[in-house]
Amino acid sequence: MDGYNFAYLDEQTKRMIRRAILKAVAIPGYQVPFASREMPLPYGWGTGGIQVTAAIIGTADVLKVIDQGADDTTNAVSIRRFFARTTGVATTERTAEATIVQTRHRIPERALGADQIIVFQVPIPEPLRWLEPRETETRKMHALAEYGAMHVKLYEDVARHGRIATAYDYPVMVSGRYLMRPSPIPKFDNPKMDRSPALQLFGAGREKRIYAVPPWTAVVSLDFEDHPFEVQSWDQCCALCGAEDSFLDEVIVDDRGGRIYVCSDSDHCGERRAAGHVGPQPDALGQPVEAAPR
Amino acid sequence: MTGQPLLRVAGVTRRYGTRIGCRDVTFDLWPGEVLGIVGESGSGKTTLLKCLSAQLEPDAGRIVYATRDDGPQDIFALSEPRRRLLARTDWGIVHQHPVEGLRMKVSAGANVGERLMAVGARHYGQIRTSALDWLGRVEIPRDRIDDMPRTFSGGMLQRLQIARNLVSQPRLVFMDEPTGSLDVSVQARLLDLLRGLVADLGLSVVVVTHDLAVARLLAHRLMVMRAGSVVEEGLTDQVLDDPQHPYTQLLVASILHP
Numbered sequence: 001m002d003g004y005n006f007a008y009l010d011e012q013t014k015r016m017i018r019r020a021i022l023k024a025v026a027i028p029g030y031q032v033p034f035a036s037r038e039m040p041l042p043y044g045w046g047t048g049g050i051q052v053t054a055a056i057i058g059t060a061d062v063l064k065v066i067d068q069g070a071d072d073t074t075n076a077v078s079i080r081r082f083f084a085r086t087t088g089v090a091t092t093e094r095t096a097e098a099t100i101v102q103t104r105h106r107i108p109e110r111a112l113g114a115d116q117i118i119v120f121q122v123p124i125p126e127p128l129r130w131l132e133p134r135e136t137e138t139r140k141m142h143a144l145a146e147y148g149a150m151h152v153k154l155y156e157d158v159a160r161h162g163r164i165a166t167a168y169d170y171p172v173m174v175s176g177r178y179l180m181r182p183s184p185i186p187k188f189d190n191p192k193m194d195r196s197p198a199l200q201l202f203g204a205g206r207e208k209r210i211y212a213v214p215p216w217t218a219v220v221s222l223d224f225e226d227h228p229f230e231v232q233s234w235d236q237c238c239a240l241c242g243a244e245d246s247f248l249d250e251v252i253v254d255d256r257g258g259r260i261y262v263c264s265d266s267d268h269c270g271e272r273r274a275a276g277h278v279g280p281q282p283d284a285l286g287q288p289v290e291a292a293p294r
Numbered sequence: 295m296t297g298q299p300l301l302r303v304a305g306v307t308r309r310y311g312t313r314i315g316c317r318d319v320t321f322d323l324w325p326g327e328v329l330g331i332v333g334e335s336g337s338g339k340t341t342l343l344k345c346l347s348a349q350l351e352p353d354a355g356r357i358v359y360a361t362r363d364d365g366p367q368d369i370f371a372l373s374e375p376r377r378r379l380l381a382r383t384d385w386g387i388v389h390q391h392p393v394e395g396l397r398m399k400v401s402a403g404a405n406v407g408e409r410l411m412a413v414g415a416r417h418y419g420q421i422r423t424s425a426l427d428w429l430g431r432v433e434i435p436r437d438r439i440d441d442m443p444r445t446f447s448g449g450m451l452q453r454l455q456i457a458r459n460l461v462s463q464p465r466l467v468f469m470d471e472p473t474g475s476l477d478v479s480v481q482a483r484l485l486d487l488l489r490g491l492v493a494d495l496g497l498s499v500v501v502v503t504h505d506l507a508v509a510r511l512l513a514h515r516l517m518v519m520r521a522g523s524v525v526e527e528g529l530t531d532q533v534l535d536d537p538q539h540p541y542t543q544l545l546v547a548s549i550l551h552p
Contacts, residue, residue: 131397144375148412152397155404155411158418159440224418 007054008086013037017055017210021201024212029174030142031125036208046079046104047205049121053102056117056201057083062090064098069106069247069264076104095267105168107189109246109268112198114215120183122204125211127171127181147179150222158227167232173220174213182219188231188247193219238263241272242279253284260284298360300325300466300498301346306355308341314522315341319355321517321527325465328492328499330513330530332506332545338522339502340470346500347387347468348377359466382412386459386467390474392451395458396443402429402454403439409462428457432487449480453487460491469501473508485511506549510534518542 005011013035020034039047057063063083067076071093079102080091092098095108102119112118128138131149141147150171157165170187174180182193183202193200193213200213213219223229237244239260246268248261260281263269273282299322308315316338323329331339344350346357348369358366362384369377381387389395396405406425407415415421426436432453434446443451452472459467472488473481489512492499503509509516510530517527518539526539537543 131399144378146378146412148414149408151411151416152400152404152408155407155418155421156400159401159403159422223416225416226419 004086006059006087007057007083008040009037009051009054013051014055017051020210021052021055021212024201024210025199025214027178028214028217029178029180029211031209031211033208034210036205039205040082041078043206044123045075046102046121048203048207048210049102049104049119049205050079050082050203051205052119052201052203052210053083053100054086056119057087057089057100059087059089061099062092062097063100063102064092064095064267065102066106066108066265066267067104068249069108069268070266072266093267094271095265103185105184105186106247106264107185107192109263109265110271111192112196114197116198118198118200120185120200120202122181122183122202122207122209125181125202125204125207125209127179142178145177147173150179151224154222154224154227158224164223164227164229170229171222173222175217176220179222180211180213180219186232186247187221187229190219190221190229191231195219234261236261237279238269238272239279239281239284241269241277241282243269243272243277251285297325298366299323300327300360301500302356302358302366303346304356304358306342306345306352306357308345308350308352314338316345316519317522319517319524321524323466323498323500325498326496327515328497328501328513330509330516331500331502331519332504332509332516333519334504334545337519339504339519341522342519343468343470343500343502347385348381349387362465379413382409383462384464384466386456386462386464388452388455388459388467388469388472390471392443392448392455395455396451398443401440401442402434402446405443405454405458406461409458413462424461428461429454431460431491432457433483447480449476449484452476452484456488456491460495460497463495464497466498466500469499471503471505472501473503473505481508488512506534506546518545 017034020032024032039050065076065080067073084091095110100117104121126138128141132138154164168186169181169184170190172180172182172190182190195216195218197215199215202211221229234248238248240262243263246263246265249264250259251262252259301323304320306319307317319342333339345352351370357369359369360366403425406428407421410421410424426439429436429439434450434453473484501512513530516530516533517524520541526533526542534546537546
């Protein structure tokens, strides 16, 4: 695109962001401040993730962007188009083909490999913010690893609901040292972060923080001995592809209250259908199997 | 009172610019002893308490605390993590306004359990049992455990703050006007409770108050402060019944007797 540098940001900015990323990788889970730039879309739309992607993307990369697991939602489409126009790199909707996956609210169902990088869009990076509004104090708590207060939140959950009711943005300990917010992914995805072969990068544009989980790093979800961490489960399978082990979204299909559960990862669901898996209501969304999004 | 003092304070001075917060304060606090610090507003009581509890670094002087594991240690020579750990486990700090010492956005049970979780308790059932136990000991009905502190009365808040501090079984508790914002009958009950707890647990306490009645009920020993300096100290009854320093005489004489 004329008038713009490759990947929109100028080279000095990308260099600054790469330095922050290197530091973040060197100290797993530690929030590295960086000079976040104004981006041509509003805060909350993924400005942090976009800057991280812009700093690491190269001409040979293949980019996939998802929002709530789907490739065809507004946020995903606009960011994918943004990078297609400013870099000219290939984009894909297939997890297996991508070298960089930028995501909001999900980790793809297909296990990521060592040649892939996943970039998370983060609204609030600080896990201790809910109980301590002072940045100076939360930094000190991180420095001294004073994380006991985080369990107060889980205690409140159990006291009120009888179980740990936190369902997304579930706090984790990274490499046994730093407490980290995994961004608003469902806790269903937390186990995927643990010892993942892929590099995981997190960008928070408004809060101006970058953090990372390097490949093969231990990521442990907080819990109590008598209330261990567990992920969501459903009593039905995906209506389209019949998957029983994926994260399901509830979708309303008519105006008479009819609802079905379908895979939130659209690529995963499409791949399964293409491979011949059929759920109980394959036509519920008006998409015949052969026309599933590829 | 055998062995060594729990807290040794020598020549503690704190200035605010050219103004004096407290000047050259020296005393020993023994295990199981309750020391009252009395004086009018602005006499340096709270500054001294903040220095003692490591919330404020003094400009001169030493504060040596007998730690459980490593014997006497100068608290400001300790590393910050150790000092913070000490303040969270071996000490308690009861603020005048419970709002400063409590987390108002989490339930009473979580407030009491926080210190346990901070030192590594990870068993919900056990944390809850301790919280229930402590609520009972400070006379808060057990069925209020899941209620928010904002639904509590002033006296209950203050008792909740005390439970939150004592759950980690501290050896030394600092209290800044613990009954300051309570009405008289609630004050009396709280003092009763505090007296019982101090005796049962063998706590050492430094209590700051401007209320001589509170000092008389709680403290074994008194220090009278004025303009940053200690003007008189001695056993509580001795100081209050036979004040020597003119300022102490004035202080005692200004109590209203109904």
